[in-house]
Amino acid sequence: MRISVAVITYNWPEALALVLRALAAQSELxxxxxxxxxxxxxxxxxxxxxxxxxxxxRxxxxxxxxxGARMSRARNRAIAAAQGDYVILLxxxxxAEPHFVADHRAFARGxxxxxxxxxxxxxxxxxxxxEHEVTMPGFFSRGIERRRHTLRLPLLARWYARPGTKRRGIKSCNMAFWRDDLLRVNGFNEAMTGWGREDTELALRAFHAGLLRRELRFSGLATHLYHRTRKHVVGNPNDRIVDDTRTRGLVRCELGVDRHLAEFAAPPPDLREFVRRPGAGQSS
Structure with a gap:
């Protein structure tokens, strides 16, 4: 089982540096x-x-x-390019906490x-x-919400992870799928642009395809860096797409990951090799 971690980013290199350093320091890479x-x-x-x-x-x-905000398209390109059997969306x-990848592996189920x-x-x-004054917040740290999510308790995590079809609390900031399952439902719906709801719509199609959700609590821990949110947007047009998917029981979206499979039929280059080849162009 090979794991690909797909990290979506936009114009915040300072945060990305911290994210990548944490992934490089995992107990299981x-x-x-x-x-x-x-x-x-x-x-x-x-x-x-x-x-x-x-x-x-790699x-x-x-x-x-x-x-504009095209998160669905960006994530689909990562799914299409992934060489792993299992894709963690981040x-x-x-x-990520140091056991993040190992915990995701432990809780992966067909x-x-x-x-x-x-x-x-x-x-x-x-x-x-x-600024690296602190590494990861602990349970008693100041300036955190959802304090319980600092606790890594694998035995308790197994109790929470019983498969089900819970709809609430879907968020693609920390989510994982078998790549074949993502291909089966055609990944994220690229008709959805702007802020939010693309993860909820994907989860609905996964449920319609017969997949179940495992809740990863007290394991697979990650710390979200503060920034302004558009969570409370009123009249989000993506809500209409979610409602249509739910009403029609859709499994596959029309505009999805299959649009990018040909581009990545050959694996994209490893950036570690790129830095040894001066003058090479940027991936697109």
Whole structure:
């Protein structure tokens, strides 16, 4: 079982650096880390080239032009490019605890996808994390919400992970699927742009396909760096797509990952090799 971690990012290289360092320090390393970039400025590419020189696993950078928030398309490109059997979806502001990848492997089961959790930080703690004054927050740290998500308790985690069809709390910032299952439902729905709901719509189609959800609590821990949110957008047009998927019982979306499979029929280059070839162009 090879694990691909797909990290989505947009114009926050300082956070991405912290995320990538955490993935490089895992007790069990993934097969590869794919940074899928929704149109960042050159600072993100420059960061990746610096990090790639001594990164411990295959590191891939996929970039697409900045044409509004196209998270579904960016994630689909990572899924299409992934060489792993299992894909962990992670946001570029989510800092993984050292056993994150090992925990995801332990809770991977056929016929299921996994929904992870996150610790929320305030602006002051996020600043301290970015400045390396602290590494990971603990249960008693100041500036966190959802304090219970700092606790790694594998035995209790097994109790929570009983398969089910819970709809609430879907969030792709910490989520994992077998790659074949993602291909079966055609990945994320690229008709959904702008902020949010693409993860909920994907989960609905997964349920319609017969997959079950395993809740990953007290394991697979990650810390979410503070930033402004658009969570409470009113009249989100993506809600209509979610409602249509639910009403029609759709399994596959029309605009999905299959649009990108031909592009990545050959694996995209490992950025570690790229830095040894001066003058090479940026992935697109």
């Amino acid at each position: 993934p097969h590869e880390v794919i940074v899928t970039d929704d149109g960042s400025q050159p600072a993100t590419r420059e960061l990746l080239e610096r990090i790639a020189a001594d990164y411990p696993v 590191l891939v950078h996929l970039w697409q032009p900045d044409d 946001d570029g502001d989510m800092v 016929g299921c996808f996994v929904q992870g959790s996150r610790v929320l930080t305030d602006a002051a703690l996020t600043r301290r994390l970015l």
